[in-house]
Amino acid sequence: MSDDQRVLHVGIDLGTSRSSIAASNKERHVVQSYVGWPADMVARKVLKKTVLVGDEALENRPMLDLHRPLEEGLIKTGSTRDEEAVGELLLHLLRLAGAEKGNGSPPVRAVVGVPAKALRVNKQSLRDAVAPLVDSVMIVSEPFAVAYGLDALLHAMIIDVGAGTADYCVMRGRIPTEEDQRTLTTAGDWVDEQLAGLIQEAYPEADFTIHMVREWKERYSFVGESKDRIKVSAPVDGRPTELDITDQMRAACEALLPPMIETMVDLLSRVDPDYQDRVRNNVILSGGTALIKGLGARLQSELGEIGGGRVKVVKDPIFVGADGGLSIARDASDEEWEKLVRS
């Protein structure tokens, strides 16, 4: 075990919508996965910065060449700007955690999560983006990092639903293989699109953006019954107007359920029958989309109709991936980290 004062360990979870970092110096930060460069000289003068990241980038987006460099949890390929944006996002996270290389911080060992479906080229490209910024890096599957941090490595199913992807992973006490994992794009961004479509149908004159829809979802999302009606404000013909979007919100969020159940059951069916019951009763839901009110309980109820089960919602779904990466970083020995540097 390394002395944390000699070395700084970090776990990083790069997400399509939000990216988080957890460090061994107790720093934990989450930022929106947006990076923007001032669009012209005037914008540069107003903003007084050469690059903006996170909420700051989103708030000033009219003045920026704005990028959301991750798609379905992976670095967008084919665009130099998006690759640069990932570098800026990583640097921003490391700075926030006091882990910027050569800026007074001790050597940094980073564990970075990728979606379950990531191919070798995706892992390589992420490695290439992170490696110059830290002293040593390990790439891991995100649901595996979640499972590791929660000590749920055996007879468990992790469902990590973010914005870009929903990762499903059965933990069998070994590194998950292709057969143990599934990645769907039916996740937070998909819910946003459904919700936007439904609101547009109900209120064709309303004027709103996907950013507004995302904010409404993050504030009011639910499945099942809602005690109060959900009312939001959006311009209609230039005038702020109150819109009741309760039914639309319910429909958009509940649309997640069929593919989730189907994928859960599909993966469960591949588990050795001796252990299916254990896995079924140890389903762990994490990721930003897990914050949808009532989602965990509803999944458990749906599981109940097809043999029973237990779904646990992680207490801190935003940081659970980064925390898992941090656990891995800390638990790996000096010799193991050395192997990565020497390779």
Added chain:
Amino acid sequence: MTFQERRIKRRLLRELVDENVDLISGGSGRPGRRRPGRLARVARMALLVATPLALVASTLVISGAVLPGFSSAHGRVGELGTEPSADVLERPAQGAKAPGPEPATADTAPDEADLLAAFTTPEPIDASVFPLGVRRIVLDPGHGGENLGTKTPRGLEEKFLTLDITHRVEQALVERGFEVLLTRQGDDSVTLQERAQLANDERADIFVSVHVNWLVGSRESGIETYYLGPTDDPFLTSLAARENRESGHTLAELREILDGIYAGVRHDKSQELAASIQRSMVRSLRKVNRAVRDRGVKTAPFLVLVDTKMPAVLAEVAALSNEAEAEMLEKPLYRDYIADSLAAGILAYAEALGQPPELPAPEPRATSIAAVEAP
């Protein structure tokens, strides 16, 4: 944490580091590359032999429907659970010490090396060594002739849909400069072996087989893309058996073919191609059909993918068993959308690989087995 859980964590950390070292040095970076124990190797050997034997044997008894007795992977009815409540899970307390280093496990005994040599999976080759690109594509419209595939009560046949969609994909790809061959041009019976043979003889760069799914449960729907690999899912095994009915192979040939099929560049590239097609289709078709479900990229032992020597996938572009999807499939415009999105997935894969060196213009040739063999 129990002693067993600490041991598991320790072992997984070692494997994770090895996987990352593999990734840095240009290996596959795939999980599970650590050499399994003896019992696991023998079981794997048995599975490699037993699976194709079971599939071929099943082609003698299957008459078309899903094997009776198999419960769907997508719906088992059990008793109702208790009042639902989601537990909130807390992370274990920070600061727990990592387990100390474990004694190294024993290496494989030397006397097992010869026995296992013939069955050891070959080390994969790094594809970046070869200037790969995509120029020539073989498209395979599933079924045909006597082999209808699936069929709706209203008479819409899978073999018609696969041919129609494949022709549209062909047009889209030819317009983009690819050379495209089809394994059948019309309503012809072509065995799985013949389809793969065409692709191999023509040295296709990729092989894409187009099918329409039939899922258990009329509410099930969506798109899924397969590449070659093992599965222990009974539903997928029966699906593969149904599709493998016209394999054209003898039992003796299968084992020879299966040696080494899961290793190598072809596996990785097939996976990439499957992912690219799946991603493109889901994203594009959701714009016109919000109900489209992403059923994911999967592996299954489809024989039409076994015989091919290039990256190969099988795309189930919709579910004919779903009434709403069947209605959509009756519309030529929707089939156009499917074709365009599939072509876009192939194009994205090709662009990721980069363009191959310029080749001389090919000699004119017949473009399908049926055209060659027609009297």
